[in-house]
Amino acid sequence: MTELKVQPAARRDALSFCIGGVALFAVTMFLYLADFDFPQAAWALLYIASAAIFLLGVAKMVEPPVSLVITPQNIRYEHRRGTWQLEWDNLLRFDIPRTHRGLELEELPYIGFRVHDMEPVLDSISPRLAVYLVSEQRHLLAAALRREQPELNDYTPYYDIPTSYKAPSGKLYRGVQALFAVRCEQLRQLLGYDLYVPASALDRPLDEFCQWMQQVKQHRQTVKSESDKR
Known part of the structure; x- marks a missing residue:
């Protein structure tokens, strides 16, 4: 038996989450600069969602590649x-x-x-x-x-x-x-x-x-x- 390595499921889609968070933030900024008429709460929700998705991706990426x-x-x-x-x-x-x-x-x-x-x-x-x-x-x-x-x-x-x-x-x-x-x-x-x-x-x-x-x-x-x- 050679050395076997198990990769954790927690790391899956880490890059996708990071990209998704950045993309959502970019879209939110575009809409804001284009003067879209959204309620203040909607803007806050979009910013929070983009940050949460990005941070989730970062959290996944800092996990060891092998568990x-x-x-x-x-x-x-x-x-x-x-x-x-x-x-x-x-x-x-x-x-x-x-x-x-x-x-x-x-x-x-x-x-x-x-x-x-x-x-x-x-x-x-x-x-x-x-x-x-x-x-x-x-x-x-x-x-x-x-x-x-x-x-x-x-x-x-x-x-x-x-x-x-x-x-x-x-x-x-x-x-x-x-x-x-x-x-x-x-x-x-x-x-x-x-x-x-x-x-x-x-x-x-x-x-x-x-x-x-x-x-x-x-x-x-x-x-x-x-x-x-x-």
């Missing part, structure tokens, strides 16, 4: 705020996380990774990314608590900031690493996975991506088995 790098050794998540890395041998399973909604199971817009040992991930994650993921996943934690622990009246302990985190090996983590480790532990208890990659970071629908990842995993295992026999 996941998959090699025979590991899976690396790339984000503009940093990276985390997960060894294949440290990966237990992956799938779309689901929560209970009444008697049904509802899929969440993520792919989840269940990890055997979080220490290598904690050692690899950049502090800026750890802080960002804790903040980004607050709504994921809130949804999981509402649906998986509806009997709880006080969710405060889930949002407390820990002073430290003690790994099973006895290693002590502090600061943002401890905060990220506790959040991963909470989500594992509620949803069954430690690490989460949003659907917007993938290049295909979640179910197709999981099938593709399974094929990659099987191919890797086949190549590894053949290499061990030599």
